Amino acid sequence: MVLEVAEIQIRAGEQQAFEAALSRGVQTVISQSKGYRGYRLERGIESPQRYLLLIEWDTLENHTVDFRQSPSFAQWRAIVGPYFVEPPRVEHFEQASASPR
């Protein structure tokens, strides 16, 4: 399992609209993508225009190839992209350890 972490900066005053668009984008586009496992959207406390979008995929390629190189990527960006101040910084991680759920 791989964790995609996207750092997102949105325009001031658009939190509510962005959060609604993001939920819709996950539901209608990302959750249909191969290898998608789940997501969390986290809003910054120190910086309320800053978000972390955490998405779990079965493999790295499920995100970088199956999703990013499919028409779904443009559909997703059409929904959430208008709120971005700049393109998100995206990185991938694999779990080293964790507490039991």
Added chain:
Amino acid sequence: MVLEVAEIQIRAGEQQAFEAALSRGVQTVISQSKGYRGYRLERGIESPQRYLLLIEWDTLENHTVDFRQSPSFAQWRAIVGPYFVEPPRVEHFEQASASPR
């Protein structure tokens, strides 16, 4: 519930020792702290010396006051600090939305 996100950069070649120390530090120190709920340690795929430590707390103050201003903070740093290249960047987030677990 509040998510603490610490970005950690460690020295080359010390992943295994750092990961063991971190698990020990969480188990012996952080997990005893008031309001602690759980953690995940994520190792960078693009940058294997880069980690995200995600810790869930009941409230912001459980981290910033109850933990940070207690003797536990020095105990924790004594265990994991030797591996850090620089002091971690720490931010806090609150959940905007998520898929069901």
